[in-house]
Amino acid sequence: MxxxxxxxxxxxxxxxxxREIMMVYKTAYEVVEKLDGSPLTMADQTAHDLxxxxxxxxxxxxxxxxxxxxxxxxxxxxxxxxxxxxxxxDGTKEFIRQNGEFTVNIALIEDGRPVLGVVHSPVYSxxxxxxxxxxxxxxxxxxxxxxxxxxxxxxxxxxxxxSRSHSSRxxxxxxxxxxxRSGQQVEAVVMGSSKKICLVAEGAVDVYPRLGSTSEWDTxxxxxxxxxxxxxxxxxxxxxxxxxxQDMRNPWFIAIGDRDYDxxxxxxxxxx
Numbered sequence: 001m002x003x004x005x006x007x008x009x010x011x012x013x014x015x016x017x018x019r020e021i022m023m024v025y026k027t028a029y030e031v032v033e034k035l036d037g038s039p040l041t042m043a044d045q046t047a048h049d050l051x052x053x054x055x056x057x058x059x060x061x062x063x064x065x066x067x068x069x070x071x072x073x074x075x076x077x078x079x080x081x082x083x084x085x086x087x088x089x090d091g092t093k094e095f096i097r098q099n100g101e102f103t104v105n106i107a108l109i110e111d112g113r114p115v116l117g118v119v120h121s122p123v124y125s126x127x128x129x130x131x132x133x134x135x136x137x138x139x140x141x142x143x144x145x146x147x148x149x150x151x152x153x154x155x156x157x158x159x160x161x162x163s164r165s166h167s168s169r170x171x172x173x174x175x176x177x178x179x180x181r182s183g184q185q186v187e188a189v190v191m192g193s194s195k196k197i198c199l200v201a202e203g204a205v206d207v208y209p210r211l212g213s214t215s216e217w218d219t220x221x222x223x224x225x226x227x228x229x230x231x232x233x234x235x236x237x238x239x240x241x242x243x244x245x246q247d248m249r250n251p252w253f254i255a256i257g258d259r260d261y262d263x264x265x266x267x268x269x270x271x272x
Contacts, residue, residue: 002108002116006058007131010118013054014104015141017047018122021089021104025122031096039092044068047088047104055084055106062108065248067217074246083109083244087217091193093165100124101164101192107220109243117224119194128198130228136201150230150257151203157184161196161208161255170211170252174270178207181266197222197255201229207263208255211236211271216248222255231257236271238264 024043032040048068055064065072066086077083084106089095091102100123108116115132125141128148139145158178162171175186189196189205197219199205220243223233233241235251252271256263 001110002131006108007116007118007129009058010055010106010108010116011120011127011129011139013051013058014106014118014120014127015125016054017050017088017104018120018125020046020050021095021102021122025095025098039096040068041089041092041095043095044089044092048086051086051088051104051106055086059084065217065244067215077244078246080244081111085109085114085217085220085243087194087221090218091165091195094192099164099192101195103193103195105194105217105221107217107224107243109220112242112244114220114224114227114243117221119198119221119225121195128201128222128225130225132224132228134228136225136227136229138198138202148202148229150201150226151206153206153258153261155182155261157187158182158207159187159189159205161189161191161199161205163196163210163212164190164192166210166212168212170270171209174209174211174266177266177269194218194222197226197233200231200255200257201226203229203257206257209253209267209270210250210255211252211267214250214253216243216245216250219250219253226255226257229257230259231255232259234264236264236267 021043064084087105094101104120118129130136137145
């Protein structure tokens with residue numbers, strides 16, 4: 001169960017982490033390589049420490065899983081019905097390239113579903129957030145929050161988000177199949193981090209196919225936002241993503257705005 005004041009506090013926590021990230025962003029910093037080959041900076045760790053501490057103060061009885069967490073006991077984790085799922089700096093490659101396309105992601109998971117989500121973009125001072133049953137919102141710092149919703153897709157010229165750092169031949173096949181179905185050229189919007197899912201939630205793009213590797217902390221927060229905006233995230237068999245699995249890697253998926261369009265058929269033609 002989500003307490004009424006949690007969302008406002010988590011938005012504040014994500015914003016505070018964003019300010020810490022920006023302090024590193026504007027200075028010289030070291031980049032190290034993690035065991036999986038992905039980059040790590042001081043900003044990742046600083047944001048992790050702040051978020052972990054603040055969430056422990058807010059909800060001392062709810063455990064946390066972060067991309068920067070130490071290795072957890074899987075058997076114990078699977079017993080949790082609630083957990084915070086955190087990516088303190090989603091898009092470290094974009095952070096290093098200094099293109100602004102990185103986010104802070106914080107999600108609350110209950111029984112495998114995201115029920116609260118906050119995605120904060122530090123460079124742009126923009127937060128997207130949602131709580132189950134209360135709609136999805138976008139707020140520019142200093143301005144009032146505005147409701148966001150996905151847009152219907154009528155089969156015409158599609159707008160498709162693609163990853164700046166993680167493209168694949170399957171995504172290219174998805175694009176070509178979509179163009180063949182519609183008879184019109186697809187408008188590709190290249191972006192980093194979970195901002196792509198937020199673009200679907202805003203109705204700025206119609207679909208984001210991620211036919212490659214991701215982890216649960218990459219998607220949990222934005223998934224809640226997209227659900228509340230009217231869309232969803234499905235694997236290539238049409239099943240919604242589930243969280244706190246034994247293996248915390250996600251299957252390949254598509255984030256969609258219009259639930260009524262047959263995106264799964266296009267996806268199946270792309271991964272065969």
